[in-house]
């Protein structure tokens with residue numbers, strides 16, 4: 001194995017551990033910290049099914065963002081949808097042809113939608129970047145890291161597009177490398193510059209995920225303003241520390 | 254009228270270009286030693302200073318909030334700076350100060366969280382560039398800025414409606430205010446009022462004897478007016494219903510006309526009810542200052558009084574934040590309520606009671622009594638976005654309108670993006686209803702004033718009805734700044750009061766005893 005490949009094998013494992021470990025850790029924390037009071041933003045659902053529907057609308061359609069700002073919604077939604085399509089396309093580098101998922105991943109629609117999603121992703125990112133620069137309010141709240149996050153993802157998308165449409169990389173070898181990571185049977189990584197740029201930026205993204213605003217992905221599900229059921233009169237809501245307070249002075253008996 | 258410019262109203266809302274520092278001078282009086290101590294908050298050597306070791310204490314308190322409130326923890330992490338909330342706050346729209354954009358307001362404390370509780374903040378902070386990752390050093394200047402801008406938020410939650418992650422700036426404001434109070438910077442207005450609730454029973458400091466006098470005066474007034482003796486009972490043991498209402502209802506205009514309305518509805522429904530002198534206040538300023546224990550202590554008065562008087566039900570009068578606390582938190586803070594009649598919701602809103610009476614047809618209504626008015630309705634933020642009135646999703650919007658329409662012939666809503674859950678705060682909520690914040694209150698009222706002016710121009714509306722004591726007081730004060738008159742704000746139950754016709758009413762008032770039986 002080349003030195004380069006060994007370095008990337010190590011980097012991949014480290015990044016994976018940071019990503020998964022970091023997110024799991026955050027989620028556990030979000031779960032552990034109680035919501036002491038009922039604070040759903042109303043009108044709120046009266047049942048848990050209703051909450052699922054409310055969150056589904058937020059996750060899939062960005063419902064509140066749609067109400068707030070059509071431009072941000074268009075660019076943001078376009079970007080995230082493209083991300084999803086690109087993700088499906090990339091599965092073919094990580095799934096072996098004998099897997100039962102292979103026929104799905106290898107579908108023409110999945111592959112070509114995924115391929116062109118790179119363009120819509122970049123358009124979405126440019127739109128979001130433009131808003132940051134041209135809308136004075138958004139410019140005011142943006143810090144360097146907010147711009148760089150967009151640039152980072154745009155570079156990932158751009159390098160990916162280059163490989164799809166301009167300089168092809170050795171896909172067979174790349175796939176061997178990635179499957180090797182899963183099965184602990186390490187293989188060489190093709191050494192071309194564009195691919196290495198693409199992968200390095202992805203690794204960086206994985207590493208900063210748990211310490212950056214990318215936490216909005218898991219965080220969305222934990223906002224008490226959106227995930228609570230509107231039933232405070234019917235069902236008494238009490239946090240562990242609220243209960244302790246009660247136990248101390250006994251005034252609620 | 255004022256040494257600042259009253260913002261212009263437009264036919265269509267205008268989003269201002271940002272003006273940095275436009276409201277940097279706005280800061281309410283800090284509580285003095287006496288009030289700080291009465292609340293159990295530490296007081297600094299000199300008023301207006303921070304306590305010794307404030308920085309460590311600040312970070313310690315922030316960590317505590319992050320460990321006790323999931324909302325704070327999650328909201329600190331999830332903001333992507335998308336800007337969706339930036340044009341949603343009435344204080345931004347009215348002042349153009351960018352720090353009044355909800356996300357910028359959150360950032361005042363999020364920067365500290367980023368700097369001291371996240372890895373990138375620590376790294377870039379040590380390198381001397383915390384701003385690179387949206388972090389900032391905790392300095393005394395930063396603390397004073399927080400004090401200023403966390404008192405330019407009425408905790409109205411309009412921003413939370415639009416944020417893709419449900420980030421509620423009100424939660425952040427509450428946490429920040431509590432931290433500030435605990436390093437020596439409590440706000441005078443709220444911290445002065447809360448001890449009064451405990452000592453005397455209400456925010457106004459109206460003692461039992463004075464309250465009894467006031468109520469007696471009201472009985473006479475109503476009897477003179479309609480010739481029926483409508484009772485306003487106080488501390489009557491064994492009554493079925495305990496009415497908890499904001500103390501402004503006892504004397505302020507137009508609040509008191511609402512109180513008369515509740516009494517007439519109770520009278521007509523033939524139920525027995527009472528006020529309590531010890532719980533003669535629905536407001537709960539513990540919410541505003543973000544202090545769970547304070548909020549709980551205030552709420553527990555109601556439990557104690559419900560037990561002492563042996564009532565079966567609790568009904569709240571017209572008040573926004575009070576209803577938020579009652580609806581959402583009374584069960585948590587002062588429950589369980591298993592000793593009350595479980596056939597009724599605990600607590601119940603006066604509009605739920607009145608609407609039910611109207612639906613059952615037991616009220617005799619003469620709508621033409623309100624024909625000299627054309628009404629619109631102001632959804633109070635805490636009712637629209639932080640609670641519910643009625644049984645269905647969104648019935649906090651339909652219930653008050655149904656009651657208004659049942660007692661008035663002329664009603665028009667304001668434009669769609671200023672009502673229901675998109676309603677604009679009156680500008681005086683969340684502990685800001687104090688004279689030292691008058692400029693903020695006037696400017697913050699802009700979006701509501703604009704919508705009101707438009708519905709006046711388009712539909713000939715003459716009056717705006719409200720169901721919140723703070724809204725009513727705030728509008729009374731700011732309407733004149735925008736070229737309208739203070740009496741254009743009315744209570745919903747004032748409309749009910751005018752339209753309701755009680756048995757014996759108008760019969761020359763000869764048999765008051767007979768009417769009394771049903772009370």
Ligand code: SF4
Pocket residue numbers: 331332333334335336337338339355356415416417418419420
């Ligand atoms: S809408 Fe929410 S995520 Fe977007 S900037 Fe405002 S607080 Fe942050």
Ligand code: SF4
Pocket residue numbers: 341342343344353354355358405406407408409410411412413421422423426678
């Ligand atoms: S809660 Fe209301 S006052 Fe506070 S920032 Fe949000 S919109 Fe503005």
